[in-house]
Amino acid sequence: MKGWFEWAYRDMLSFFPENVSTFGAQLDGLFTFVYWISVLIFILTYFLLIAFIIKYRARPNKKSYHFHGSNIVEFTWTILPTFLFVGIGLFSEDAWTKTKYQMKVPKPDVEVDVIAYQFGWQIRYPGPDGIFGKKDRFQMSKMNLFGIDSNDVNGKDDIIIENAQLHLPINKNIVVNLSTADVLHSFFLPNFRVKQDALPGKWIKVWFNGTKAGKYEIACAELCGSNHYAMRGEIFMYGQQDYDKWLDGKNKKMIELQQKQKAAELTLSDSTTTSQGS
Amino acid sequence: MSASSAVAHNHHDADSHGHEHHHGHDHHELSFIQKYIFSTDHKVIARQFMFSALFFLFIGGFFALLIRWQLAYPGKAIPIIGNLLPSTWVTDGIIQASFYTQLLTMHGSVMIFLVIIPLAVGMFGNFCIPLMLGTDDMALPKLNMFSFWLMPPAAMITMGGFWFPDGMAAAGWTSYPPLAVINGPGQTCWLIGVFLIGFSSIMGGVNYITTILNKRTPGMTLFRMPLTVWALFITAMLIVLGTPVLAAALSMQFFDQFLGSSFFIPDNLVTTKKFVGGGQAVLFQHLFWFYSHPAVYIMILTPMGIVSDVLATFARKPLYGYKAMIFALMAIAFLGFIVWGHHMFQSGMNPLLGTTFMLSTIVIAVPSAIKIFNWLGTIWRGNIHFTAASMNALAFIATFIVGGLSGVFMASAPIDIYIHDTYFIVAHIHYVLFGGALFGIFAGIYYWFPKMFGKMLNENLGRKHFYWSFIFFNLTFFPMHILGVGGHMRRIYDPYIYDFLKPFQPMNEFITIAAGLLGFSQLILVVNILWTIKFGKKAPDNPWNANTLEWSAPTPPPHGNFTEDIRVYRGPYEYSMPGAKEDYAPQTKQDIPSEVEGEIVDESMFKAH
Ligand code: HEM
Ligand SMILES: [Cu+2]
Ligand SMILES: [Cu+2]
Numbered sequence A: 001m002k003g004w005f006e007w008a009y010r011d012m013l014s015f016f017p018e019n020v021s022t023f024g025a026q027l028d029g030l031f032t033f034v035y036w037i038s039v040l041i042f043i044l045t046y047f048l049l050i051a052f053i054i055k056y057r058a059r060p061n062k063k064s065y066h067f068h069g070s071n072i073v074e075f076t077w078t079i080l081p082t083f084l085f086v087g088i089g090l091f092s093e094d095a096w097t098k099t100k101y102q103m104k105v106p107k108p109d110v111e112v113d114v115i116a117y118q119f120g121w122q123i124r125y126p127g128p129d130g131i132f133g134k135k136d137r138f139q140m141s142k143m144n145l146f147g148i149d150s151n152d153v154n155g156k157d158d159i160i161i162e163n164a165q166l167h168l169p170i171n172k173n174i175v176v177n178l179s180t181a182d183v184l185h186s187f188f189l190p191n192f193r194v195k196q197d198a199l200p201g202k203w204i205k206v207w208f209n210g211t212k213a214g215k216y217e218i219a220c221a222e223l224c225g226s227n228h229y230a231m232r233g234e235i236f237m238y239g240q241q242d243y244d245k246w247l248d249g250k251n252k253k254m255i256e257l258q259q260k261q262k263a264a265e266l267t268l269s270d271s272t273t274t275s276q277g278s
Numbered sequence B: 001m002s003a004s005s006a007v008a009h010n011h012h013d014a015d016s017h018g019h020e021h022h023h024g025h026d027h028h029e030l031s032f033i034q035k036y037i038f039s040t041d042h043k044v045i046a047r048q049f050m051f052s053a054l055f056f057l058f059i060g061g062f063f064a065l066l067i068r069w070q071l072a073y074p075g076k077a078i079p080i081i082g083n084l085l086p087s088t089w090v091t092d093g094i095i096q097a098s099f100y101t102q103l104l105t106m107h108g109s110v111m112i113f114l115v116i117i118p119l120a121v122g123m124f125g126n127f128c129i130p131l132m133l134g135t136d137d138m139a140l141p142k143l144n145m146f147s148f149w150l151m152p153p154a155a156m157i158t159m160g161g162f163w164f165p166d167g168m169a170a171a172g173w174t175s176y177p178p179l180a181v182i183n184g185p186g187q188t189c190w191l192i193g194v195f196l197i198g199f200s201s202i203m204g205g206v207n208y209i210t211t212i213l214n215k216r217t218p219g220m221t222l223f224r225m226p227l228t229v230w231a232l233f234i235t236a237m238l239i240v241l242g243t244p245v246l247a248a249a250l251s252m253q254f255f256d257q258f259l260g261s262s263f264f265i266p267d268n269l270v271t272t273k274k275f276v277g278g279g280q281a282v283l284f285q286h287l288f289w290f291y292s293h294p295a296v297y298i299m300i301l302t303p304m305g306i307v308s309d310v311l312a313t314f315a316r317k318p319l320y321g322y323k324a325m326i327f328a329l330m331a332i333a334f335l336g337f338i339v340w341g342h343h344m345f346q347s348g349m350n351p352l353l354g355t356t357f358m359l360s361t362i363v364i365a366v367p368s369a370i371k372i373f374n375w376l377g378t379i380w381r382g383n384i385h386f387t388a389a390s391m392n393a394l395a396f397i398a399t400f401i402v403g404g405l406s407g408v409f410m411a412s413a414p415i416d417i418y419i420h421d422t423y424f425i426v427a428h429i430h431y432v433l434f435g436g437a438l439f440g441i442f443a444g445i446y447y448w449f450p451k452m453f454g455k456m457l458n459e460n461l462g463r464k465h466f467y468w469s470f471i472f473f474n475l476t477f478f479p480m481h482i483l484g485v486g487g488h489m490r491r492i493y494d495p496y497i498y499d500f501l502k503p504f505q506p507m508n509e510f511i512t513i514a515a516g517l518l519g520f521s522q523l524i525l526v527v528n529i530l531w532t533i534k535f536g537k538k539a540p541d542n543p544w545n546a547n548t549l550e551w552s553a554p555t556p557p558p559h560g561n562f563t564e565d566i567r568v569y570r571g572p573y574e575y576s577m578p579g580a581k582e583d584y585a586p587q588t589k590q591d592i593p594s595e596v597e598g599e600i601v602d603e604s605m606f607k608a609h
Helices: A022-055 A071-100 A226-230 A240-277 B002-013 B019-023 B032-037 B042-072 B097-133 B141-149 B151-158 B185-214 B227-259 B281-315 B322-338 B351-379 B388-411 B413-419 B423-453 B459-485 B499-535
Strands: A110-117 A120-125 A159-161 A165-169 A174-180 A185-189 A194-198 A204-208 A214-220 A233-238
Touching: A022 A071, A022 B351, A022 B388, A022 B413, A071 B351, A071 B388, A071 B413, A110 A165, A110 A185, A110 A194, A120 A165, A159 A240, A165 A240, A174 A185, A174 A194, A194 A204, A194 B413, A226 B097, A233 A240, B042 B097, B042 B141, B042 B151, B042 B423, B042 B499, B097 B141, B097 B151, B097 B185, B097 B227, B097 B281, B097 B423, B141 B151, B141 B185, B151 B185, B185 B227, B227 B281, B227 B322, B281 B322, B281 B351, B281 B388, B281 B423, B322 B351, B351 B388, B351 B413, B388 B413, B388 B423, B388 B459, B423 B459, B423 B499, B459 B499
Parallel strands: A110 A174, A165 A233
Antiparallel strands: A110 A120, A120 A159, A174 A204, A185 A194, A185 A214, A214 A233
């Protein structure tokens, strides 16, 4: 029974997971604003409803007031909510343009690609050269979800993280290029107040700026099949130094890997030429 | 007097039905099948819609309880029935993830397409329109019969995946491609089934519009129609304008799914099923919501009309702002066609459109607010009689306020970022559809049952049903707002693999228990209906002393409905006229006796309103 009634005695707003993004506070603020307006309207209408139910309950020998309504009253209660609701809309506009308009996405300090698939996420960093390889939709496959163009040298050293772990620095503008290899998914970062559906055939820019180091969760919010629920990912937010350390480590590994590959290729091509020569 | 009866007689000449039925000569008996099964009598069709929808209410409810079991106790075997279910659904009595997605899909589809729409539109449309307009039947009775008889096969096909190893449709009631398109034959069945249900809706809608425009009895001007009929009229227009778009969307998805076209599939999808590509996934969402947003109003406008009629009757008061209520219905219907994008704020459509749809959506909350205020105005200074019908109508107002307010949160696009696809949406849906539409439907059932079946429902059981439903409804769905604020996603098989959702297990457990009791409470209604049909007290012609025309017909109304000529003299809501002897003034009665013996109330003095 412990926790059964939490919804009844705890303030609704206290259930938000901790906010760790810059615009998150603005979004939560908007929610809180509409929440208090709603509470007010709720109290007002419920008060009238309950008061009328009690006061005007049927009693013998009583007659109702024969009245069909009045235009002035109708006019008033049309205009007032219109102003109120349109006000909420206009008030919301700023947060919406800021968070979602593609042309207003800030200049990235860190840019990563995230691709969703059934059932997980892959993340791509540009690698030691700091440049992403070009993407080619027609080269997308199970082995190459991002569709990295095999003819682009910049793509050779791109780092792909397959276990859905995103590593990022705090206090930096992060831009995620989001898409999906198969069906719809939705990139949901509860603590950052970020949610964006991933659309096949389209790369969408999602941005945020984290304010607190730590480990957070990535969820999928759009039904994508039986294992939709299992599309859990993680996001690690570091201070700049820790982030650099992590990134250097990754880049070094990639350089080593590439050297090993080159060596392997060399021996391989040697052996093929000799065999052809004989 | 003589002028009026002449008009009534003209009406009769044009109309093949009349006194003959009453007197019985030259009227041959219909066979059992014609009378009760393939009947063209609107009242029989209404009952057929009612019984089939109540049947599906329990199927859909059963699915919901399985979903709730899983959310409260993931990984635990379903008690009692767990081991009876087939191995494609459960392993060792535990629900499988694939079956869970089928459950949530079929729960939504059944409740929307086979319960709420058939009850709100099929049942009340059929029963109320001819009776409240004072006519003998629908304009197109045969079409009416087809519109019902398409439903059973359509329902069977919708759930047809049952017979395939892959199971039923599993892409949600919204059926978004590409997921829906790469799914198996269950999805094909769903597409065909829902298409046919839509076809049935259109046949009904065309019929309602024709009937309302052409078959009103003399004196029944448009602005003397009760709000239930107005609501059905506007609903029918929504159906006729919206459903073809759904049909197009479903057909295109069927082509993609079954014939390999690519309306909704972009180039080179990394899936095992291969497509030509070149399509757009969001296009489906636009088409789907262009129908399905109006569809939410298809589900609620009629209950709104019913609530208006029921409240006026039981508060013994004219409906406050009759015309304002009609204009609000029209405004909701019109605006309902330009707000569909609010379901797609996070879908990846151009965010500029998000701004547009945010503003139109927020404006649609205004007519909803107007309706709330007018209902409050209706009970203000009334003389409210509490019956199962009026209590359900009052509950409608209470829950619709909550549902409308949660709508305002989601209508704000930036607030919707966080709560979209969470339990906040699930809470909203159920406050408007269960708390709103279904309570309105219950009010209608309690109100018109005596006329439909000729027996009085047991009021005691009716109240029990109301109290239990209202309490457990709120206990089930209110906490879902909180889950949503906590970030709890909808359509999740096991929430607790996420650390941030682990603390919500006890709350989910609580909700599940409340949901079980809510489901159980609905049995009271079924018991009441079945018991009443067998043993109930005979109903008088006008048990509620109401004004509208159906109460002037015999109970239950015979084939052809009315046994005498009827003519309408006034609007439907003239309750408690000052100086009148009775507190009601039937629309069919020309002279209203005054308190003073032998005199007649002069209505011209109130006409100014
Ligand atoms: C004040 C009026 C209303 C407003 C402003 C409103 C607003 C919204 C918005 C913005 C959404 C999308 C939320 C999201 O997916 O993120 C939504 C969803 C929904 N609304 Fe409403 N709504 C209102 C009334 C109603 C009514 C009267 C009904 C039904 C009778 C209804 C039924 C639904 C349903 C079924 C969904 C969810 C569909 C789904 O995704 O499965 N709403 N509403
Ligand atoms: Cu998913
Ligand atoms: Cu909508």
